[in-house]
Amino acid sequence: MDELIEYGPYLWEGFQVNLGLSAVCAVLSLVLGTILVSMRVSPTPVLRAAGTAYVNIVRNTPLTLILAFSALGLSDQIGLVFSEEPSTNGFWLVVMGLSAYTACFVCEALRSGINTVPFGQAEAARAIGLTFSQSLRMIILPQAFRAVISPLGSVMIAMIKNTTVAIAAGYLADVAFKMKDTFDTTGVSIPIFIGIALAFMAVILPIGLFTGWLAKRLAVAR
Amino acid sequence: MTENGDATPLVRLEDVNKHFGNLHVLKDIQLTVDRGEVLVVIGPSGGGKSTLCRTINRLETIDSGTIVFDGEPLPAEGKALARLRSEVGMVFQSFNLFAHKTILENVTLGPIKVRGKARADAERRGMELLERVGIATQAEKYPAQLSGGQQQRTAIARALAMDPKMILFDEPTSALDPEMVQEVLDVMVGLARDGMTMVVVTHEMGFARRAANRVVFMADGQIVEENTPEEFFTNARTDRAKDFLSKILTH
Ligand SMILES: Nc1ncnc2c1ncn2[C@@H]1O[C@H](COP(=O)(O)OP(=O)(O)OP(=O)(O)O)[C@@H](O)[C@H]1O
Ligand SMILES: [Mg+2]
Numbered sequence: 001m002d003e004l005i006e007y008g009p010y011l012w013e014g015f016q017v018n019l020g021l022s023a024v025c026a027v028l029s030l031v032l033g034t035i036l037v038s039m040r041v042s043p044t045p046v047l048r049a050a051g052t053a054y055v056n057i058v059r060n061t062p063l064t065l066i067l068a069f070s071a072l073g074l075s076d077q078i079g080l081v082f083s084e085e086p087s088t089n090g091f092w093l094v095v096m097g098l099s100a101y102t103a104c105f106v107c108e109a110l111r112s113g114i115n116t117v118p119f120g121q122a123e124a125a126r127a128i129g130l131t132f133s134q135s136l137r138m139i140i141l142p143q144a145f146r147a148v149i150s151p152l153g154s155v156m157i158a159m160i161k162n163t164t165v166a167i168a169a170g171y172l173a174d175v176a177f178k179m180k181d182t183f184d185t186t187g188v189s190i191p192i193f194i195g196i197a198l199a200f201m202a203v204i205l206p207i208g209l210f211t212g213w214l215a216k217r218l219a220v221a222r
Numbered sequence: 223m224t225e226n227g228d229a230t231p232l233v234r235l236e237d238v239n240k241h242f243g244n245l246h247v248l249k250d251i252q253l254t255v256d257r258g259e260v261l262v263v264i265g266p267s268g269g270g271k272s273t274l275c276r277t278i279n280r281l282e283t284i285d286s287g288t289i290v291f292d293g294e295p296l297p298a299e300g301k302a303l304a305r306l307r308s309e310v311g312m313v314f315q316s317f318n319l320f321a322h323k324t325i326l327e328n329v330t331l332g333p334i335k336v337r338g339k340a341r342a343d344a345e346r347r348g349m350e351l352l353e354r355v356g357i358a359t360q361a362e363k364y365p366a367q368l369s370g371g372q373q374q375r376t377a378i379a380r381a382l383a384m385d386p387k388m389i390l391f392d393e394p395t396s397a398l399d400p401e402m403v404q405e406v407l408d409v410m411v412g413l414a415r416d417g418m419t420m421v422v423v424t425h426e427m428g429f430a431r432r433a434a435n436r437v438v439f440m441a442d443g444q445i446v447e448e449n450t451p452e453e454f455f456t457n458a459r460t461d462r463a464k465d466f467l468s469k470i471l472t473h
Contacts, residue, residue: 120318124377127279128332128384129308131301138335143322220321221366 004191007182011192014178015199021094021163021174022203026156028099033106037144038136040111051107059104063097063162067169070097090171097169102159109151113144118222146218153211157204175199230293232257232388232419233278238287240273247273249443251287255388255421260414262430262451263423265440266466271423274440275390278421279310292387308336311381311389315397317373319365325352325376326361329383337384344383351379355409371402375409388419395426425470427455439463 004011039051058066070093074080082092117140125135145152164176171177175196182192231254240248247270255261263271276282277289280296280303289296291310297303319328329348333339339347352358355375357368365373374394381389391410395403407429414420414433424430430437430451437454439447439462447460458464 118318120314120316121320123281124312124314124318124320124380126304127281127307127310127312127314128380129304129306129336130332131304134335138331139320146322221364222321 001191003182003186003189004195007178007186007192008195011175011178011182011196014173014175015196017091017166017174018160018163018176019203021091021098021166022156022160024095025099025102025159025163028095029102029106029155029159030152032099032103033110034141036103036107037110037114038133038141040107041114041136041140043132055104055107058100059108061101063101064165064168066101067094067097067165070094071169071171087171087173090166090169090173094163094166094169094171098159098162098166102155102162105155105158106152109148109155110141110144112151113146113148114140116147117143143220146215146220149211149215149218153207153215156211157207160204160207161200231255232259232292233421234288234290235277236288236290238277238284238289240270240277240282240284247443248277248284251445253438253445255419256435258417258419259436260418260420260422260434262434262437263421263440264425264430264437264466265446269441270443271440272392275392275421275423278390279307279312281312304336308332308384309387311384311386313374313377313381313389313391313394315393317365317370317377317397319373319376319380321365324362324364325357325368328365328376329380332380332384348379348383351382352376354382354412355379356405369402370398371405374398374402374406378406378409378413382413388421389413391420391422391424393423393425395424427470431455439466441466 036051036055039047040055042048042051071090074096075089075093081089083089121139121143122135125139130138163174166174167177179192179196183189186192233253233255235251235253238248238251239246251274253274263274265271273282277284278291291306297306319325320331323331326345326348329351330341330344333344333347334341349358349361352361355378357372357375357379360368360372365376368376378389394410395406398406403426407426410420410422410429411433422429422434434451437449437451438445439449439454439458439460441462447454447458447463449459454463455467458467
């Protein structure tokens with residue numbers, strides 16, 4: 001117990017990094033996932049193929065590999081640098097890799113949501129003169145989102161937990177890294193394990209409850 | 223039937239053919255719809271009535287032939303096609319109201335997003351139209367909270383909100399409980415009286431007799447008979463039409 005109290009502030013610093021990663025990745029993966037699903041349902045074959053290829057490649061690659069590729073491939077080899085400050089650069093490389101990965105799951109959740117929207121909705125939208133992108137934005141996607149709020153919640157929950165593999169991108173700042181770092185001096189500590197698990201639960205449980213509530217509230221009656 | 227002194231037909235279909243796979247659903251269709259005319263399309267299931275109706279706003283493409291709307295061939299795609307569709311209202315059998323939008327939003331969406339009208343103007347006009355179809359008090363509700371008849375009247379108001387040059391109706395009362403059919407037909411008769419150009423796929427003989435200028439009987443992808451409503455229902459020329467009428471009149 002003592003080591004949890006002693007290293008608490010240090011671990012808390014790391015946990016805040018996980019929260020920061022989560023917040024930024026949530027926004028980016030939702031945006032990118034929406035773009036991807038728009039490509040996958042677009043009438044333009046090239047866009048459809050590109051969206052499908054992206055999802056199939058990235059979704060089926062292990063996250064640790066994607067993160068390692070972001071750091072070693074894109075950053076070191078190709079020279080994609082977000083910041084001269086290594087820790088800031090590491091943060092954004094993780095954000096990039098994790099968002100790119102999570103976006104696939106957002107895309108697929110949304111695509112199943114689109115399948116719940118009756119075909120007549122798109123037809124009525126076309127019939128009043130909305131273009132494809134207008135009808136996607138105003139009619140199809142809003143209904144698709146409402147249909148998959150709970151699954152999207154699950155995707156976000158998985159993403160939050162996935163921030164703990166940030167270390168794979170060589171970014172040594174998150175709570176998982178700091179936990180191992182602490183264990184190197186204190187030895188393995190059950191209270192620290194439990195403390196960190198509880199911290200994640202404190203964030204994730206409300207998200208599950210909130211998205212469940214939101215899904216009911218926003219459900220589209222037909 | 224000439225409004226604003228313009229005698230050219232609003233819609234002209236020439237030699238229109240359409241297949242679904244091997245199925246030849248529209249066969250050499252020749253048809254004109256005059257301005258202000260109310261055309262009823264009637265015929266057995268699978269005869270191609272919906273397909274015909276849907277080719278006019280290009281919800282269905284055609285394989286050959288031409289369709290001219292208001293003097294211009296139908297645009298194939300893009301902005302021009304969207305503009306054409308905004309000028310041709312459509313009322314579906316299954317209403318297809320936007321389920322996540324209120325009744326008033328359903329009616330104002332097109333004017334705001336397609337026509338670029340100011341929201342306040344669109345809402346004022348939207349309320350007028352809801353008043354006209356008798357559902358102004360439901361404006362803030364969602365489609366699922368309304369009866370079928372009310373939903374279909376909303377759909378008509380949504381079409382009217384675009385100030386269309388014509389409205390296509392594809393079996394607008396077929397999905398309704400019997401007691402709601404009349405309220406929708408009454409609205410449609412009102413439109414017909416006001417001079418709206420309408421193509422109406424329906425088996426409602428009462429409507430055809432009260433409002434139609436012409437009846438087109440379609441079967442197996444062909445226009446088998448064109449006639450006045452009175453003549454068609456009492457004294458059809460073709461055996462195919464007589465046979466069809468004997469079936470629908472006996473129940
Ligand atoms: N999208 C489609 N794909 C394949 N076949 C279709 C499609 N739409 C219609 N068909 C077929 O084309 C034929 C004509 O259909 P259409 O819906 O135009 O007939 P209809 O006269 O409106 O019939 P109903 O009175 O049943 O509505 C039918 O045989 C139908 O099964
Ligand atoms: Mg039909």
